[in-house]
Amino acid sequence: MNAPTLASAPANASTKTSRAARTRLVMAAAVGNALEFYDFTVYAFFALVIGKVFFPVNDPVGQLLLAVASFGVGFFTRPVGGLLIGMYADRAGRKKAMLLTLGLMALGTAMIAAAPTFAQVGIAAPVILVIARLIQGFSAGGEVGASTTLLLEQAPSNRRGFYASWQFASQGLSALAGALTGVALTATLSASQLESWGWRVPFVVGTAIVPVGWWLRRTMEEAPRESIEAAPKAPKAPKLPLVTVLREHGRAVLNGLGLTIGGTSAHFIIVFYLSIYGVKTLGLPGWTAMLSGCVSGAILFVVAPIGGYLSDRIGRNKLAQTTRILLMLAIWPAFVILNKSPTAGTLLAVVTVLSIVHSLNVGPTGAMLGELFPRSVRATGAAIVYSLGVAIFGGFAQFFVTSLIVITKSVMAPAWYVIGCGVLSVIAVACMRDRAKEALD
Template sequence: MNATSLHSDSGAPPHAHSRATRAKAIAAITLGNGLEFFDFTVYSFFASTIGALYFPVHGALNQLMLAVGSFGVGFIVRPLGGVFIGAFADRAGRKAAMTLTLWLMALGSALIAFAPTYAQIGLFAPALILLARLIQGFAVGGEVGASTSLLLEYADDRTRGFYGSWQFVSQGLNAVCGALIGVALSTALTPSALESWGWRVPFVLGMLVAPVGVYIRRHLDETLVHAQPAESTAAEDIARPLREIFTRHRVALVAGVVTTIGGTAANYIVLFYMSTYAIRILGLPVSVGMSAALVAALVTAVCSPFAGWLSDRVGRKWVFGVSRVLLIAAIYPAFMLIHAMPTVGMVLAVVAVLGALVAFTAVPNIVMLPELFPQSIRVTGMSIVYCVGVSIFGGFAQFFATWLIKLLGNPLAPAWYLIGCGAVSLLALPLIREPAGRPLD
């Protein structure tokens, strides 16, 4: 495969295009990762329902643990997806990899949408849910690296933070869409209708988004410019970037994983678990829990471009470090407030503040990851770093939080989980050279 075949017919460098063209490209690039967060949002909202229908163990808290545990299972295969799809993206191009991940995401959504319940087919029911989460986790493992790398490769040296921030904007906006649909369904339907079929509707919608995303992405310019040996095998395509990453980029690998730990734990707790916490721990109505997630996602989406812009001006490390320290300082008082005053207004105010802090700490973090690696191994490197950090500390954040509450008998236990992850993530910051303003390649 030669380098010329990896470009669109226009032949122009992506950042030379008009503002309207670049805006369309940002929307197309971020669609797939946004779809992931749409599915994650509605899965989190209906975790209690899914737990009751597919994991009929004794005790509501045990059902919830199994439901959020199945949510986390998809993260186990993320590093595997990152390696295989990342290597594919570093050889065949970013567009081809992102098309593959969209179809895999649609397949996972379809399995969840149409899976019979435990009462209908017994143990095959939870097995189908687990299979769907594994497929989606494998897909997202490659999607995040490919789409984020493409965003940065579309930008110039002064705008990479802003461009990369739209990855997080898409996550927030799609979480907002999931929250709105969840609120609408919980309001319009009776509890029996919601449990019977209503919870499946968002997953059907998520399944239908994939063909639209493939159609939109067809006009994107490919940014991969290096040529791979025509005689190389699939095994060599995977082994080459792995060998280079683990020999020449070990420090970047370790630093990237460690920095990701704090941001991803905060992201999944604030954007997803807080709604479940409000419902199951604080005893608030389902509509309040969904509204809390809606506010958190909306604030995150609004703040993310500003966080990216600021990181272009003053540096990724400065924005990352200051905001993460502030988040560590705020998280325990935040849980104390909503536990002492479990009112609608207090919960929404707390998640709004935390959502803003999550945006300012997560955006420079996710932008720094592809900047750690050269173009020839960028998707593979970023995918491994991101997926390893997210797989353990993000995907199972809800499970760990629920387990800690049960183990310690303390409803404030999730705060300690976030504090620990955030503190550890700051240790790797001195290992990273400030990438803002420097040439990407």
């Protein structure tokens, strides 16, 4: 009678330990990732002020274009960071790669916080800004592959979508934090104070809280016992993971790019660009646009895990296709309504509806990307397709759309951009096998 009791105790303890380790893992990946993308978010929200401080062009539109272009230049190094850090994660471990990305992001953020303005050092100011953005882009390119892969590999087999969804939920948390910072500063500081020193505050805050993310990642467990036991003979990473990915998984790369293109175009338009659109095109006050960022960030943080959970139950492809088509159908009338009734209430209503659909759509995306590749090259493959898609169709989304509005004289350009990218995503998902009910490896 005593033997079963004694035998069951370690099993129960092991289960509790495993559950605690997974909870700590989600916190480390989510909080660390949120800290990384917080810096990208606050730059987007303060693009108008940064344009005035670093690019003294007489034309306000020219200032905005240069500011969002410097925002986009960081995405040039995303594919490079995705490749190099992804390979490092496959060969040295996900944890070491995640610590590296956090350290690099801290460096880039500190450089922006302390950067002199054009009035102080002339052309050196935008040069320093661009270098900092390149470092941040390199870091973010490797962050997604390493952290998403770690979440996916350590999740219970029937909850991979939910666990991986925290990658994108944490981006919503960062958008919320960045927008709240912007609202607080805009409400308490004058325009001259914002241009003088107020814009630096969010970047100082981002630098100061990096140690929290570092501590969480430094002390987390990388491989739970049951994950190792489930695949004791998993192949080691090849010496040249990129060659293996391109040679043996070309179709997975194309499908992953298509999936990423649809999600990232919608993300940067809904979460980031609408705040600028509200000010520059609709003529709304700055605090209203910032508030829209708070709404979209909060919704992404809450709803993305719901999307991940649903994908574990009903299938990833079905959810991804349905919500993508709904978003494509909604984006055009949303911009029509915005321009016919350019009020704060309309903007917030549109952002709320679009953000809910978008958040449900990106919920399963992290798991879908990771499930495209085997363990030996998973971080490299996921990082490459995500960073390339985001670099091309996300990083320069604001620049492309702003330019299209100027060239075509049409305020509907953002809607057409999201619809066009959405078509590519629908095609890609149609070519993917749904692996929600299959073993990961």
